[in-house]
Amino acid sequence: MRIVFHTDTHFRGTAPENRTDDFFATQLRKLDEVLEIAQEEGASAILHGGDLFDRPDTAHSVVAEVFRRYAASTIPTYIVQGNHDEYGMNPETVQRAMFGLGTASGLFRQLSERPVFLREGGFAVQLTGSPYRADIDTETPREGYILRRKNADIAIHVVHGMFLLKPFMPIAHTLPDQVVEETFADLTLTGHEHVGFRPQTYDGKTIANPGALVRTNIHRNEIARMPQVAIVEIDGSGMHVRYRKLKSARPGEEVMDRSLVEETVFRHQRLQEFAAAVAASGESNLLTIEEMLNRVATDESLSSPVRDETMRRIATAQEQVGTEGVA
Secondary structure (H helix, E strand, C coil): CEEEEECCCCECCCCCCCECCCHHHHHHHHHHHHHHHHHHCCCCEEEECCCCECCCCCCHHHHHHHHHHHHHCCCCEEECCCHHHCECCEHHHHHHCHHHHHHHCCCEEECCCCCEEEEECCEEEEEEEECCCCCCCCCCCCCCCCCCCCCCCEEEEEEEECECCCCCCCCCCECHHHCCCCCCCCEEEEEECCCCEEEEEECCEEEEECCCCCCCCCCHHHHHCCCEEEEEEEECCEEEEEEEECCCCCCHHHHECHHHHHHHHHHHHHHHHHHHHHHHCCCCCCCCHHHHHHHHHHHCCCCHHHHHHHHHHHHHHHHHHCCCCCC
């Protein structure tokens, strides 16, 4: 049995400011190739790790093009929802989002803690999943990542969360030692962190993240990497995970606007200076970053437009930091 896993497709009708190509056309070519790979590999299932769309209210024309392609495939697709598939990072809103249309129509089967079983060649594979939620990387224990019951030869658990191989502050994240000792999953597949990492095995339990199918920022790791999918091979001798790069993906230097690199570096420097100014102010009891910004703005006599632009850039930087968790 073979299973193809892809994640973080972030389908959208508009292009990120740092892309120089026809971004949506590029996304569709990549999806076409993923579905072709699944056919070539003789896959029994396609898995999606979440963030199907970039926004929960993605334009109908974009949704139609994406759904048409998945619907044409003869291989079933199983999916978990990501934070971009929800309104306000609230999992209960997903049925009002475009993601919910795909699951309600039967185009995708949404994975949950209730297992789905695939049977082939005399053995069974159990599929479960956990969607993104606000506390997935802060709760103790990390229940979203931990499979508590296994009822098949091989158990695969799909999670949309910030799973990293080493600590990275200040973002909330989850590390292997918080999961592998307790989970019964033979393979944990994750999305959300865009750069990804090579398959890692700890005491017979494997974790893998091939990275996002698209590149949306100009961090050096994003420019250098090539989009890929994971191929999970299962037979009587066990399980093996390998990555397969997309031939349709062009080198990052050809599709990313490198003129924005210096601006990004400058923005990060300014954010570091801002953080230093906050620390120097001696205020450790401020509740939110907005309150800290307002205090510093007052101390430094910054105008409202400067303050508002700083908040916008902080939000953008926080999103980008999520793709820099693995060097």
